[in-house]
Amino acid sequence: MSTNIIGISAHYHDSACCLIQDGVLKAAVQEERFTRKKNDPDLPKKAFMYCLKEGGIGMADIDCIAYYEDSRKKLSRQLWSGIQGLTSQQIMDIQPLRVEESIRKDLGFNGLIKVYEHHQSHAASSFFYSDFKESAILTVDGVGEWATTSYGTGKDAALEIFEEVEFPNSIGLLYSTLTSFLGFSVNSGEYKVMGLAPYGRPVFADKIWQMIRLTEKGQYELDMQYYNFLKGARMYSDLLAQLLGIPPRRKDTDILAVHKDIAKSLQVVLEEILISKAQYLHDVTGSENLCMAGGVALNCVANGKILKHTSFKNMFVQPAAGDAGCSLGAAALAYADITGKRIAKTENHVYLGPSYSNDSIRKVLQSTSLVFSDFESREDELLQHIAQKIADGKVIGWFHGRMEFGPRSLGARSILADPRGAQMRDRINAMVKKREAFRPFAPAILSEETSKHFDLDHDSPFMLETCDVISHLDLPAITHVDRSARVQTVHKETNPRFYKLLQAFQKITGCPILLNTSFNIKDEPIICSPEEAVVCFVTTDIDCLVVEDFFIDAEGNDLSLLEMINQNLVRAVEFELNPDVYTFI
Known part of the structure; x- marks a missing residue:
């Protein structure tokens, strides 16, 4: 019999759910990707159901649900703070028994629930998913229960926090x-x-x-x-x-x-x-x-x-270093408590979300009036075609494989472009992402080519470190004003199709780098499904859309009328947390 641990972070901001099955992280996803509510704090019901489906399990197969913070300790801090003017709903939200009640009632789970402190979950989300047998651990955020900064150590299956601010x-x-x-x-x-x-x-x-x-x-x-x-x-x-x-x-x-x-x-x-x-x-x-x-x-x-x-x-650094990643930490702590073992060494990627078959995508595209090309069983031809489009200055919406977990798009739900184009950054910011002009874009590069173009002597697969651009190539679209870049090193073992696309682009241009930014527009979550990819494509200035083996070019398609989209392909109502104050509730 397998051991199935569900990890949950919720009721604060950026709720998420994950599944550890026999010590292996099988699935992880933020609730916002399903509800389309950015930073959705609600109990991750849809993410929970996805994790069960991905693991091939039912409710009776769950050994434990691990929750990422101690609501009682959090309540003591909230009461100490003397937060005033709470609505009746907010008062209900801070009741310490609400978490267990919501898991029991809304998820229908009657088994073991284990609760861990916020910074324990953060620390575990980093150490247990690293390659280190032992490590110092530094956690820094806004606030958990009481802790805002914590110092700890990890060794094998044990983790200790010895000091907190x-x-x-x-x-x-x-x-x-x-x-x-x-x-x-x-x-x-x-x-x-x-x-x-x-x-x-x-x-x-x-x-x-x-x-x-x-x-x-x-x-x-x-x-x-x-x-x-x-x-x-x-x-x-x-x-x-x-x-x-x-x-x-x-x-x-x-x-x-x-x-x-x-x-x-x-x-x-x-x-x-x-x-x-x-x-x-x-x-x-x-x-x-x-x-x-x-x-x-x-x-x-x-x-x-x-x-x-x-x-x-x-x-x-935990790729999902914010509160979403706490679901991973809580689940890893529960697995260690139940089995006495550390979770298995993880693969060096975050492709843990939903994927979609060519058959399901074909049905979506056929429900629209879009003209598309089918490259099924012709991957090399498809990648060559895309690489040439990018070299010709086109902006590509790229949808492939399982969705990334965390805030970065890493070649599964990405917008791609030529990093050498002098006007490319301004064009994508203004017409595609619809965001502030000063915002930089990140480069994705073939891992073995990294040191030739960036002052970086180690892998950076999650875009969590900046370094100086030292390339002989002119790369204005991914070079920040201070000559820095936030690099993603791409490996054929973890994302072979994205790796092959970079190779194809290098063969055409001599440049092993692509501009890579998240597949969304300003203030919306990263896309999850083929339907959302189509909506983003027709409502922005993206030139071409690639959804698995299907290619859609804006040229030859009339994208002026949203009536071409089936009524099922509509966007959710916009949602935002209070933008003026940190979410203490």
């Missing part, structure tokens, strides 16, 4: 506070600040250092006079505007030089804090290995600086 002191909330001050949405706009930073100068660093003070060991303290998040209405106080000498930027207004300077200053301060505290962790543990998780670990610029400027020699 507690709320309201939080590096993540420092970053989110200035994210909000700069006019971006909290919980989702922090990566925009990271992308904006290279355009500025660190002239506000001294002022930002007044907002936080480093103390002994792994500790630090926020100067709470500059923050207002305890009241639950907004992140910053009026004193922050006085400190910085400018009013808060309103959303969707012009981004000025001073805003770029604040972003740069914040990034510099964040990097200095993380380097200092990571070095402390190394000094205490003596480990050469570092595992990182938590939302702050998605700051790929800081990750590269930590590895470069501390005594750690090796680093693993």
Whole structure:
């Protein structure tokens, strides 16, 4: 009989579900990909059903459901914070018994439920899925129950957290506070600040250092006079505007030089804090290995600086470092508790979501008036055709295999283009992604070609580290203003079709690199299904769509009328968490 462990993160933001079967991670997916509600916090019912289907199991086969945080401890922090003005629904949401009741009632599960603390789940999501037999572990986020930063160690099937920084002191909330001050949405706009930073100068660093003070060991303290998040209405106080000498930027207004300077200053301060505290962790543990998780670990610029400027020699960052990844950690902890064993070594990829057969895709396309070409059993011909289109300057919507788990598109649900095109970045930002012009794009490169084009001497399969561009090729579409890039190294073992496409493009152009960005538009989740791929294709400026073995060209198709799309292919109602304050509820 197999051992089946379900991991769940929910009721906060970015809910997700995973399945560990006989110690092997079989499936993982965020609920937002099914509901189309970005950062959907609800119990991941659809993701749960997908995991059961992918594992070929029923409810009676589940040995345990592992939940990612302790609701009772979280409630104590919420009550301490004295959050005011709660609605009746929010009051219900923070009841500590709600989690178990919802799993029992909404999922229909009557078996064993194990609960782990938020930062335990984060730490486990990194260490147990790394290749390290032992490692130091650093978790940094906004807040869990009480912990905001934690320091730990992992060895074999054991994990220990030996020190924590507690709320309201939080590096993540420092970053989110200035994210909000700069006019971006909290919980989702922090990566925009990271992308904006290279355009500025660190002239506000001294002022930002007044907002936080480093103390002994792994500790630090926020100067709470500059923050207002305890009241639950907004992140910053009026004193922050006085400190910085400018009013808060309103959303969707012009981004000025001073805003770029604040972003740069914040990034510099964040990097200095993380380097200092990571070095402390190394000094205490003596480990050469570092595992990182938590939302702050998605700051790929800081990750590269930590590895470069501390005594750690090796680093693993959980690809789904935010709360979605906690489902993986909780499940791995439960597996260790039940079996006494560590989960099996994972394959070095995150293709853990749904896939779709050619037959099902053909039916979708036939339900529209789209003219398409069928390349089934002709993969080489298809890839050659796509590579030539990209070389000719076309933007490609690419849909292949199982969907990625986590926030990055890594060659399963991607938009692809030629990185050498001088106008390509502006075109995709404006006409396809419909997002801010300053936002950079990432390169995907054949793994064996990496060191010829980027200052990177190790694999980076998950786009979680930036490095300098050193290529002899001119690559304006993927080179940021500071000459950096967030690289994805592509391996034939983990994504053979994407690897072959890069080879085909290299054969035509001499360039082993493609621009790779997520297959979605601004403020929407990454696409999951063929239907969503078609909708995104016809409502953007994407030139060609590839869905498994089917090729659709905008030329020769009238994309002006959405009536061509079957009524089943409609978008869900837009949904967004409160953009002005971190999700404490």
